Amino acid sequence: MHMNSAPHLLTEDRAEYERILDDALRNAHDRPDLAAVGQRLNAEQLRTMALNATALITTAAAAEYEHYTKIREDMRSPAAAASTRISVPASAADGASQNGAGFAAVIAVLAPVLAGTAALIFLLVGYILKMLSPTPSFAATMVAAGWFFAALTAAAILVAAIGLLLTALRNGATQLPAEESTGELPDEVSRAKEAWRHALLERGLLPFLRAALADPSADPTSAAPPRHVSRIPKVGYSGPDYSSPSEGSTSGQRPTFTSPDFTSPDFGGPEHQPE
Known part of the structure; x- marks a missing residue:
C-alpha cells in the first residue's frame, strides 16, 4: 500500500x-x-x-x-519549560521576600529625608542659639546633633545608591542568559x-x-x-491490484483420472506355458 x-x-x-x-x-x-x-x-x-x-x-x-x-514545536517546548523553571522560583522568592523588600525600600527612601530634615533643624537652631549674647549651654549640643544627622543623611544616601546599583546588576544578570539562550532559536x-x-x-x-x-x-x-x-x-491511498486468473486459459480443462488396468494372471497347465 x-x-x-x-x-x-x-x-x-x-x-x-x-x-x-x-x-x-x-x-x-x-x-x-x-x-x-x-x-x-x-x-x-x-x-x-x-x-x-x-x-x-x-x-x-x-x-x-x-x-x-x-x-x-521543538523550539516552543524547551522555551516554555525554561520560562516555567525561571518564573516559578522567581515568583516564590518574590512572594517570600515581598514584605522585607518593601520595608527596606521604605527605610531607604525615608532615612535620608528624615535625617536631612533633622540635621537642618538642629544646625539652624544651634547656630541661632550661639548668636545670642549669653550663649545657652545646649547650643553646642544642638550643633553637634545637627552635624551628626548630616553625616547620617550622607550615609543613608550612599547606602541607597549602593542598593540601587546592586539591584540593577542582579536584574541584568538574570535577563542576559535568557536573551542569549533564545537568540539563535528564531533564526x-x-x-x-x-x-x-x-x-x-x-x-x-x-x-x-x-x-x-x-x-x-x-x-x-x-x-x-x-x-x-x-x-x-x-x-x-492506493491499494494493490487484485485480479482473478484468466478463465480462458483454464476453461474446459478438468483433471481426468484413469483407473489402473488390472488383469488376472494367466494360469494353465504345463501345456500352456507362456511363450
Missing part, C-alpha cells in the same frame, strides 16, 4: 498562507505566465479559488511544512518557514494560478481545482 499524505494546515498558519497568496496576486503582472490576470478571471476570483483549494495547494509543500512545524525557525513559503509559492500557488487561468471552464466559486492542475500530488 502506498500512502501520499500531507499534514493539515494549522489555523495559526492560515494567515501566512493568505499573505503569500495575496503577494503572488499583487505581483502577478510581473510574471509573464500570470499576465492574464484580470482578463477572464480577476485577482479576487483567483483568490477565492485558491482559498477553496487550500488543502490541495498546501500538499505541494508538505515536506517543508512538516519540517517547519516540527522545528517550531532556525525562520529558515524553515522561509523554505516552506518558497515551496508553497513555487510548487503550489503559482502552478494552481497558471492552471486556473488556462482552464476556460474554471468556476471561481467552486471548490474543485482546475482540470489542468497536474503537478500537485493527490492525497490518499
Whole structure:
C-alpha cells in the first residue's frame, strides 16, 4: 500500500498562507505566465479559488511544512519549560521576600529625608542659639546633633545608591542568559518557514494560478481545482491490484483420472506355458 499524505494546515498558519497568496496576486503582472490576470478571471476570483483549494495547494509543500512545524514545536517546548523553571522560583522568592523588600525600600527612601530634615533643624537652631549674647549651654549640643544627622543623611544616601546599583546588576544578570539562550532559536525557525513559503509559492500557488487561468471552464466559486492542475500530488491511498486468473486459459480443462488396468494372471497347465 502506498500512502501520499500531507499534514493539515494549522489555523495559526492560515494567515501566512493568505499573505503569500495575496503577494503572488499583487505581483502577478510581473510574471509573464500570470499576465492574464484580470482578463477572464480577476485577482479576487483567483483568490477565492485558491482559498477553496487550500488543502490541495498546501500538499505541494508538505515536506517543508512538516519540517517547519516540527522545528517550531521543538523550539516552543524547551522555551516554555525554561520560562516555567525561571518564573516559578522567581515568583516564590518574590512572594517570600515581598514584605522585607518593601520595608527596606521604605527605610531607604525615608532615612535620608528624615535625617536631612533633622540635621537642618538642629544646625539652624544651634547656630541661632550661639548668636545670642549669653550663649545657652545646649547650643553646642544642638550643633553637634545637627552635624551628626548630616553625616547620617550622607550615609543613608550612599547606602541607597549602593542598593540601587546592586539591584540593577542582579536584574541584568538574570535577563542576559535568557536573551542569549533564545537568540539563535528564531533564526532556525525562520529558515524553515522561509523554505516552506518558497515551496508553497513555487510548487503550489503559482502552478494552481497558471492552471486556473488556462482552464476556460474554471468556476471561481467552486471548490474543485482546475482540470489542468497536474503537478500537485493527490492525497490518499492506493491499494494493490487484485485480479482473478484468466478463465480462458483454464476453461474446459478438468483433471481426468484413469483407473489402473488390472488383469488376472494367466494360469494353465504345463501345456500352456507362456511363450
